[in-house]
């Protein structure tokens with residue numbers, strides 16, 4: 001694939017410098033430095049603070065529900081029957097390496113499932129935990 005300008009989550013030091021203008025939640029997100037990254041290529045996907053639930057089940061097993069996913073591209077919307085009912089979802093792929101990461105909720109079957117709309121499921125097996133803002137970037 002061609003070169004991509006990947007979004008990088010801010011390091012703790014950069015966030016500290018920007019804290020005067022950053023929202024409290026953004027500052028808090030960067031303060032921990034813990035993120036989820038693509039297990040294949042390391043692209044940053046979401047800060048730990050974007051986690052809504054770690055009690056979801058994906059195609060490959062345990063999965064995470066997060067409020068948003070960076071560096072991702074969406075597949076076509078499709079109706080899909082999940083354990084909690086008929087949803088409209090689209091698959092999510094890593095924008096860097098193309099790995100299938102999970103899916104994004106577009107429509108949920110009822111009020112009790114409505115909280116998932118706009119959020120995304122990341123397969124636990126497809127993401128790894130990383131910490132940003134350390135002394136150096138490691139390869």
Ligand SMILES: [Zn+2]
Pocket residue numbers: 038039040041042043094095096097098099
């Ligand atoms: Zn990737």
